Amino acid sequence: MSFKISSSKRTLVSPQPQVSCPPDPDIPPNFTYQPRDHRTKERNHLGRRALIIVENQYTKTGKGIHNVLDALRIDSKVETIGNNLPMLTHGEKGKFAVIIFENYSTYLTMDSWNRQLLDKYCKNYNVGIIAFIQPKRDDVFLENLNDFPLTVEYNIPLVNYKLNIYSTIWRMSKPGRLYEGELAGNWAVFHFNHATYQPLSYSYLKSSLNQDPSANPADSKPKRLVPAIHDTGQLDGIQRILFGGGLEFWMHHMMFVDSLSYLSHGKLSITLDRYIQVDIDDIFVGKEGVRVKVEDVMAMLSSQKYLQTVMEGFHFNLGFSGRFYLHGNAEEDAGDKKLLEYRHHFWWFGHMFKHEQAHSLDVRNVELSMTLNKQFAQDNAIPVDQHYAVAPHHSGVYPVHEELYDAWRKIWDIKVTSTEEYPFLYPFWGRRGFVHRGIMVLPRQTCGLFTHTVFVTDYKDGLQGLEENFKGGELFLTVLYSPFNIFMTHMNNYGNDRVALFTFEGMVKFLQCWTNLRLISVPPVQLGINYFNMFPEEKDPLWQNPCDYKRHIAIWSANKSCERLPRFLVVGPQKTGTTALYTFLSMHPAVVSNYDSATTFEEVQFFNGNNYYKGIDWYMEFFPVPQNSTGTYLFEKSATYFDHEIVPQRVSSLLPRAKIICILIDPAKRAYSWYQHQRAHKDPVALNYSFNAVLMADERMPRQVRDLRNRCLDPGMYAQHLMHWLDYFPARQLFIIDGEQLRNNPIHVMHKLQQFIHIQPYFDYSQHLRFDPQKGFFCQVMNDNRNKCLGRGKGRMYDAMDETSATFLRHFYRKHNANLSKLLNKLNFPVPSWLQDALADDN
Numbered sequence: 058m059s060f061k062i063s064s065s066k067r068t069l070v071s072p073q074p075q076v077s078c079p080p081d082p083d084i085p086p087n088f089t090y091q092p093r094d095h096r097t098k099e100r101n102h103l104g105r106r107a108l109i110i111v112e113n114q115y116t117k118t119g120k121g122i123h124n125v126l127d128a129l130r131i132d133s134k135v136e137t138i139g140n141n142l143p144m145l146t147h148g149e150k151g152k153f154a155v156i157i158f159e160n161y162s163t164y165l166t167m168d169s170w171n172r173q174l175l176d177k178y179c180k181n182y183n184v185g186i187i188a189f190i191q192p193k194r195d196d197v198f199l200e201n202l203n204d205f206p207l208t209v210e211y212n213i214p215l216v217n218y219k220l221n222i223y224s225t226i227w228r229m230s231k232p233g234r235l236y237e238g239e240l241a242g243n244w245a246v247f248h249f250n251h252a253t254y255q256p257l258s259y260s261y262l263k264s265s266l267n268q269d270p271s272a273n274p275a276d277s278k279p280k281r282l283v284p285a286i287h288d289t290g291q292l293d294g295i296q297r298i299l300f301g302g303g304l305e306f307w308m309h310h311m312m313f314v315d316s317l318s319y320l321s322h323g324k325l326s327i328t329l330d331r332y333i334q335v336d337i338d339d340i341f342v343g344k345e346g347v348r349v350k351v352e353d354v355m356a357m358l359s360s361q362k363y364l365q366t367v368m369e370g371f372h373f374n375l376g377f378s379g380r381f382y383l384h385g386n387a388e389e390d391a392g393d394k395k396l397l398e399y400r401h402h403f404w405w406f407g408h409m410f411k412h413e414q415a416h417s418l419d420v421r422n423v424e425l426s427m428t429l430n431k432q433f434a435q436d437n438a439i440p441v442d443q444h445y446a447v448a449p450h451h452s453g454v455y456p457v458h459e460e461l462y463d464a465w466r467k468i469w470d471i472k473v474t475s476t477e478e479y480p481f482l483y484p485f486w487g488r489r490g491f492v493h494r495g496i497m498v499l500p501r502q503t504c505g506l507f508t509h510t511v512f513v514t515d516y517k518d519g520l521q522g523l524e525e526n527f528k529g530g531e532l533f534l535t536v537l538y539s540p541f542n543i544f545m546t547h548m549n550n551y552g553n554d555r556v557a558l559f560t561f562e563g564m565v566k567f568l569q570c571w572t573n574l575r576l577i578s579v580p581p582v583q584l585g586i587n588y589f590n591m592f593p594e595e596k597d598p599l600w601q602n603p604c605d606y607k608r609h610i611a612i613w614s615a616n617k618s619c620e621r622l623p624r625f626l627v628v629g630p631q632k633t634g635t636t637a638l639y640t641f642l643s644m645h646p647a648v649v650s651n652y653d654s655a656t657t658f659e660e661v662q663f664f665n666g667n668n669y670y671k672g673i674d675w676y677m678e679f680f681p682v683p684q685n686s687t688g689t690y691l692f693e694k695s696a697t698y699f700d701h702e703i704v705p706q707r708v709s710s711l712l713p714r715a716k717i718i719c720i721l722i723d724p725a726k727r728a729y730s731w732y733q734h735q736r737a738h739k740d741p742v743a744l745n746y747s748f749n750a751v752l753m754a755d756e757r758m759p760r761q762v763r764d765l766r767n768r769c770l771d772p773g774m775y776a777q778h779l780m781h782w783l784d785y786f787p788a789r790q791l792f793i794i795d796g797e798q799l800r801n802n803p804i805h806v807m808h809k810l811q812q813f814i815h816i817q818p819y820f821d822y823s824q825h826l827r828f829d830p831q832k833g834f835f836c837q838v839m840n841d842n843r844n845k846c847l848g849r850g851k852g853r854m855y856d857a858m859d860e861t862s863a864t865f866l867r868h869f870y871r872k873h874n875a876n877l878s879k880l881l882n883k884l885n886f887p888v889p890s891w892l893q894d895a896l897a898d899d900n
């Protein structure tokens with residue numbers, strides 16, 4: 058907190074938010090509007106996805122649209138005009154619930170093949186189009202839109218704006234109000250003469266604002282213009298919503314959200330519920346001169362009362378550090394006492410006694426600081442029963458400092474927290490939640506007020522800037538797009554000019570005026586439960602490498618090193634020779650594997666299964682701190698990674714630059730080897746059922762038999778699994794080893810692999826590996842007379858596969874092998890000889 062205190066900046070009377078909400082003068086008396094529910098059964102045939110067609114991938118409008126969809130958690134595909142359209146259907150379903158054009162003229166001038174395809178899709182699946190009109194020139198001109206009885210007039214300066222109260226698309230937007238003022242930029246307006254068109258909004262020519270009605274009484278009412286229009290589809294069966302201006306105008310954001318909902322038959326609707334929590338951190342921490350005084354506390358209470366009329370049960374949520382109690386001047390100390398006098402009127406959360414950053418402390422000191430603060434709460438009868446906490450500067454929440462989570466649970470019984478840092482601070486609409494060790498971590502939103510926003514003049518553009526923030530600015534849009542809003546403010550924002558009270562009262566008034574959003578307040582634990590009920594897919598964290606982000610390193614413990622992470626992974630699949638490769642790699646003096654696990658031996662198996670939830674500290678414990686960070690090549694081999702759906706994304710998130718090594722053998726052989734592996738491990742299913750019986754297992758067979766069949770067959774669908782890795786890694790980071798070659802000529806394979814990873818120094822395996830006739834495999838040379846081979850579990854002796862199973866597997870893998878060959882050719886990767894043979898047999 059290094060702000061300068063200048064009490065001369067103080068506004069004499071704390072500003073009050075002025076939110077005028079004039080009614081549209083043209084609405085009928087007693088007009089009311091119920092937000093529409095757009096859901097029809099048509100939505101069941103549509104994916105929850107939008108197709109955005111852009112002129113090129115860098116345009117601002119295109120990016121803006123994409124960001125809005127991201128904020129709404131609506132999946133979208135961005136396609137550049139000129140390319141062929143992506144597949145629009147998947148089986149019976151339409152993949153996209155809405156088509157969006159950043160520029161309507163690209164739709165009108167699309168080549169006829171693509172246009173016909175798209176129009177047919179829209180008609181068949183009843184999918185609508187949203188488009189923005191972009192002028193080609195700067196002057197005022199009229200243009201008839203090809204094919205349609207619609208004329209657009211470009212570059213018109215407008216004033217005032219209101220929604221058409223008769224339109225049925227309004228859900229989030231509240232019609233019946235008049236926005237007064239000039240609209241920035243030049244607009245396109247629509248002229249039409251057909252019943253298919255319904256105006257969505259009205260505006261007026263800028264020059265009409267100052268017209269003197271007495272000059273021309275007949276013309277006294279300024280002419281309404283139509284800057285947004287709904288084509289109801291009467292002409293060609295396709296509904297379209299066209300905007301004559303872009304998303305720079307705040308109202309268009311609400312209208313855009315409603316258009317998505319309406320045109321997708323509710324598939325892309327989002328809830329109208331908006332949870333609001335306002336945290337006030339730094340209670341008692343503020344510096345002398347800018348802390349709250351008695352009258353500020355009273356203002357907080359009366360503001361809270363007002364906010365409760367809109368959000369039942371709303372309480373400011375106060376985070377305190379007891380060490381700084383009564384550390385102001387006399388007036389401020391009286392303020393501190395007043396806060397405690399009214400303690401039962403607020404929610405409280407305790408954190409560190411001295412407001413320390415947890416990541417810089419060891420577990421003993423984290424606990425000590427929390428214990429002192431808890432003692433302070435007890436001594437002063439502060440009701441700290443919300444099971445909620447935040448960490449100063451987000452320290453320790455994300456990237457996770459396990460010591461903080463330990464202490465939170467132990468000292469405060471914390472169940473929910475919030476941060477701006479997961480996965481990243483920016484983009485702000487991309488913040489998400491996760492659950493770690495039973496603690497719900499919720500995304501926190503920015504409201505524009507920081508520790509240093511003490512006076513109105515501290516805010517960018519002063520009072521006007523503060524107002525704009527909630528009058529259609531960033532704060533307004535944040536609430537519009539995010540069903541859950543936890544705002545962090547600081548004690549200083551409540552004293553002095555009381556900028557926080559100004560902001561939240563203004564925000565609530567503005568939202569009530571213009572939207573149908575339901576503002577809700579619930580205690581933090583309930584908030585967390587509701588959050589993950591709405592977004593259950595977010596419960597699972599996705600860990601990143603803390604050293605990849607400046608802000609994350611700054612709040613990560615100095616005792617931890619990102620060098621304890623592997624540079625390459627051997628991902629499997631199982632039974633392809635992964636143990637042999639692991640052993641050969643470990644012979645290299647510069648290559649270091651993980652320590653053994655007590656349960657899974659040489660495999661850590663972090664990225665699949667439950668180990669992932671133990672966090673990255675747990676994972677890093679498996680690796681030594683490399684003595685020489687560039688000259689040591691840490692790696693990990695877990696053969697279960699290859700075919701596990703969730704793994705590629707998790708790996709690319711934590712280890713984006715890692716090299717990925719996999720080994721492929723004939724999938725039929727692999728399946729049989731797995732079956733034999735299970736028999737050797739006395740798996741009752743493998744012992745009681747022949748290989749052929751397992752392969753033939755259908756729905757009538759016990760689940761365990763079908764499970765074994767799947768474990769035999771699924772990993773061998775190589776192309777499908779590789780494609781999944783390629784969704785997250787560029788092909789240049791992937792190295793595919795021919796497992797037959799690894800078995801018959803490991804020296805060559807190790808040579809190639811060293812080249813690929815650029816391992817220095819080069820290790821000459823011809824001096825260290827040799828064929829062992831007794832084992833029937835290559836083994837490590839110990840001395841002239843002795844080899845060290847893999848144990849009896851690798852390179853087992855078993856009967857040859859029966860003919861029926863071999864024939865079945867040949868057929869089963871035919872398509873998968875053909876796909877693999879195509880994929881390898883496309884990537885310019887060598888095609889293993891076993892694959893060439895298998896494909897030749899099939900022909």
Ligand SMILES: Nc1ncnc2c1ncn2[C@@H]1O[C@H](COP(=O)(O)OS(=O)(=O)O)[C@@H](OP(=O)(O)O)[C@H]1O
Pocket residue numbers: 630631632633634635636637696730731733734799800834835836847850851852853
């Ligand atoms: N040098 C050497 N020594 C021993 N075994 C070798 C070697 N090279 C490849 N192989 C083949 O590796 C197969 C076992 O594969 P994995 O190590 O990947 O199995 S596991 O998934 O870890 O259980 C194993 O399968 P089985 O023959 O079915 O036992 C071997 O064929």
